[in-house]
Amino acid sequence: MSPITSWIFPGQGSQSVGMGAAALAASPAARAVLAEAEAALGEPLGQLMATGPAEALERTEVAQPAILTISIALLAAARERAAAAGTPLDEPILIAGHSAGQYAAAVAAGALTVADGVRLARRRGELMQASGGGRPGAMAAILGLPESAEADVIAAGAKLGILVFANRNSPGQIVLSGEVAAIEAAVAAASAAGAKRAVRLQVSIASHSPLMEEAAAGMREALAAVTIADPKTPMLANATAARITTAAQLRDELSNHLTGGVDWIAAVNAMAAASTKRYIEVGSGRVLAGLVKRIPSADGAEILSIEEVSPAA
Template sequence: MKAYIFPGQGAQFTGMGMDLYESSAKAKDLFTHANEVLGFDITKIMFEGTADELKETNVTQPAIFLHSTILAEVMGNSFAPDMVAGHSLGEISALTANRTIAFTDGLKLVHTRALAMQKACEIEPSTMAAVLGLEDHIVEDICKNTGGVVVAANYNCPGQLVISGDVRAIDAACEALKQAGARRALVLPVGGAFHSPLMEPAREELAAAIENTQFTEPACPIYQNVTATAVTNPSEIRKNLISQLTAPVKWTQSVQNMIANGATHFIEVGPGNVLQGLVKKIDRDANTSKAEV
């Protein structure tokens, strides 16, 4: 069974999507439409922008969404998933690719999400940190016993967990994690505490947009970040997507459940190959590849 997986923020690069634009009339139409929907020339930034320009949240999130969903669209009948999943932002790409959300609606949701997250980041100084070499329960216990807001945010693979919270709590937790034997506890260059309670203002704003978006029966199950289980019910998908901004990304658990349910081949759709690497760390015998037209 084929599992198609969609990357999140951090996979962007200058020139992303240009090959699709130049080789496919359908892709060119979708990119042009995206510029109109967003009200700015995102394709120019994707194809020619600097790394700093691409790092702007209001650019990064729609850029990765566009690269992933337009690639899936251009693949045509060769895009034939038995199941899908997306890491954080990638969940909206996955929902668009499996026909739960229309392309334009997905793009509008991603743009709303990006702007809402940016606003939430400005309310309180907050960040994230990657923790390597400790079991999940140890990281969770240290977060619980650290003052301030600090939580497990991304369960990326065994021995790699990202924590999220206010700056002082993250710094304190990192010190405690190193003392507990973490190989690394490294603050990441991000401007906010994604997938933590500090994203509550963004969750409320995104919830309103999601409630006003049509969700239909998907072409195949999606393994959502919040539950790590296969979901096909549109109202359940909507509820989980609203919860996602303040809840952890259960990527390890999602991949494990997809394998348990028959996934034999993981195909990454979009920029980069981070997810293929994580899948291999979760199960070294998993077959992974990159989606191509």
């Protein structure tokens, strides 16, 4: 009997030139996903993923649809391998996307088509880049900060402007988001409080913060024009890890998560509480796999990339 499985989908930052090249070369099903995405976007996404340049692929409005496309293409390739071997791919009991990964998760759950998913992902990137209301945003990664010091660090930054948790990725790894002065003050406070590393990220937007309200409003409009189905497999909300089982809940999630944080620890805890014994990262690389390994509730679980899943697994 196969282990109880959950699927996890990475977000922006997991992209790289050449991602998924082997699957696209070998799998007609993967190429069909790419063709559908390119037709929806009206641009040669596959060429950009294959050869770059990296600077173009890293643009928010390009990276987000590219990550969705390669995640679903890799999933299609895995299904194709399993079907050829006469052994269906193990279906998940829960699906969770990290930030922009929620769009690929929604496609995998049958709630969005590939075409609608990539168009929404591109629009999300465009809106995020333009959002901020005239207030420059920033983000910072804080590693190894004692949990007891987090409140003081937030308080130090919040004196100078908006500052919130953007991500709780794993124990000892958090990301803060907000206005530039607040982020700089928080970085200094975290370093003084004993963080192993506190560094401002090379981004000019404040993802998952109130500065994204314009983007969230824009996504509500974009989502209103798209048909969304109830997820066939429950998804987990970014901020709360609550189960998403209806189209209405998913519409709210895909707009509201722009201004709320991503509590990845809570998501993994929820999957573990549902008896998950195998986590499969459906995307390029192992960004989320590395985070899951550091979360105590997943101790002893099998953690795989979709590209490592064989028909016999």
